[in-house]
Amino acid sequence: MKTVLKIAVAAAAVPTIFLAAALAASAQMTMPDACKSETSASGSMQMQDDEMHKGQMAEYQKALMGGMQEMHSAMMPGMMAQDPDVAFVCGMIAHHRGAISMSEVELKYGDDQQARSMAEKIIDAQKKEIEEMTTWVEEHAK
Template identity: 55%
Template sequence: MKTFTNLALSAMAALASLAILPSASSAQSTMAYPEKCKSQGMDMSKADMSMNGMPTGEMTDYQKASMNGMKDMHMNMMQGMMKKDADVSFVCGMIAHHMGAISMSEVELEYGDNDEAKQMAKKVIEAQKKEIEEMSKWVDKEAK
């Protein structure tokens, strides 16, 4: 368990280098991460998510939006992986992962120019939302 905790803390430190200010248009704002996937005693909202000196002023708007989605996804994945039940941990991690895919697709729809890429993004959103719904129902039923 100590090794797992150290791994989680290392992952949090790595994420701190990727995080930027919260995004108003991420998948997390349109779909809620299930409460049963959140780990007690692990309040990720208070984690230090500074950019550690990264020059955010040089990033484009789409890069900032992408980074926000990654931060949200990784924070939720870390919450899910702390669950004691391996099955619940897996499904919660996949929900967060799918939410990240939706967020990335939303960034493509907002900033991309290529019609084919935008169509792929729309397909990803549709498929991932459906799977998130299925997995969330499973978590509600199976997670203690």
């Protein structure tokens, strides 16, 4: 019985260990200084939820944040699949959808032609890759 309990405890710890490893890896990712704002700490948002509702953010910022929240909500369950290949691809589908959402915000609010062109290219490329990954998941998920 002790062995079963140890296995159950270890299995329950896996998502926590995975999340801690992912957070450590993302903390090592460097960003250009211009990508860090005064409202961030080490490049990650430390904004209270109610600030968004108080109107302290511009409309484009609200749209970007909304897209990120949707992306993260979809990524986490997908990455918990039992098969590492399926977990990777499911996470990437959500990640690519987030890139499309951010690009659509750029097209709605941005005015720099080069940035808009990047957004259009991202949308085209990510949609094709989502189709490929969705087909792969449908064929390989057990």
